[in-house]
Amino acid sequence: MDKSLLFLVLCCVLQFNTAQAENIYYPPPLSEWDKRQNYPIRLLGRALALSDPSLKLTQFAEQVGQDKALNMLNSGQIDVVWTMTNKQREALYLPIRIPIVKGLSGWRLLLIKDEHQRIFDTIGSVNQLSLFKAVQGESWPDTQILRANQLRVISYEGYDQLFEILINGEAQYFPRSVFEIWEEALTYSKQGIAIEKNLVLQYPTALYFFVNSREDVLAKKIEQGLNMMRENGEFDDLFMHTFGPAILKANLLQRTVIRLENPSLPKETPLQDKTLWYQPNMDRW
Incomplete structure (x- = not known):
């Protein structure tokens, strides 16, 4: 093939791939020092990269609170939000039932x-x-x-x-x-x-990624990517790297535990899968 023709074909392919890229919008941090967002962004970005590289994770331009972010999820202005689950939220939005911070x-x-x-x-x-x-x-x-x-x-x-x-x-x-x-x-x-x-x-609770209730295809892609990370060890590695120091400082085994009930926890919560949940066994850290 002529080199000039080959170059033209490659340019067309690149333009096509760029045109096919789809922005997946998420809400920005609440404040400049709020670094809690870094972990879910990294987790979600890697999961999408594994399941569908054509999806581009993009921060929404305006700062919004949690309630507004959920309303924007419902209206389609934002594509994914991470927040604690309860019965009401699971009735309104579609959860990906993998607790991203292991409870x-x-x-x-x-x-x-x-x-x-x-x-x-x-x-x-x-x-x-x-x-x-x-x-x-x-x-x-x-x-x-x-x-x-x-x-x-x-x-x-x-x-x-x-x-x-x-x-x-x-x-x-x-x-x-x-x-x-x-x-x-x-x-x-x-x-x-x-x-x-x-x-x-x-108390038992789960922090999930949520998408619009009609976005079941996006939900499946996020779930697939997260499960791929669980299988290859990236999920646990990122969790331990991010939260291990804080867990150690908390010294949970030496504290008095006051256990609370969570009546708003949906019955679909996968509590039976112990690999999804953190337990304070310091030998693991």
């Missing part, structure tokens, strides 16, 4: 005012904890879980305002997942916020 979002340490540690030193049960007020996001599934366990909760929609409620003493503790709490504690340390030393709340 670690249900292991919760407490942000408190440093001066209140002596009070929390005396707490070892749900009944004792119920004497104090938690703060949580208005629409977070965690809020429903805490209230279902007879814990008092002050809820507010704005993320930054939740810390203000804790700082000004309206609430006495702010449960945060093992992988969220360290950077948040550092950010608010000058305001006297610290990580409580003795307790961990634990």
Whole structure:
């Protein structure tokens, strides 16, 4: 084949592949320092690269909160969101039932005012904890879980305002997942916020990728890619690399575990597959 003709053919193929690329939009981080998004973005990007390289993961241009992101998922403006599951969300959106943080979002340490540690030193049960007020996001599934366990909760929609409620003493503790709490504690340390030393709340929950209920093809591609990562070891490697240091710092085996029920957990949650879930066995880390 003539070299000029070959070059023309290659250019046409490249243009065709570029034209065929489909943007998959996801919501941006809540703030510049919010690095929690890095893990799901890397996980999702790799899963799509394995299952369908023509799909291009693209950040949505505007910053949106969780509620708005879910509404935009419903309207098709955003293609994928990652959030904690509950019965209501699974009725509205299509979940990919592979818990992307292995249930670690249900292991919760407490942000408190440093001066209140002596009070929390005396707490070892749900009944004792119920004497104090938690703060949580208005629409977070965690809020429903805490209230279902007879814990008092002050809820507010704005993320930054939740810390203000804790700082000004309206609430006495702010449960945060093992992988969220360290950077948040550092950010608010000058305001006297610290990580409580003795307790961990634990309840079964799953953080999933969700897509529009009509996007079953995209859901299957994400699921296929995640399963490929599980099989080749990339899933566990990324999980351990990302969360291993935080888990070790949390020292979960030395904490008093306060177990809570999660009545909003859908019955389809794959709790029976133990390979999908984290357990605090430090020998693994």
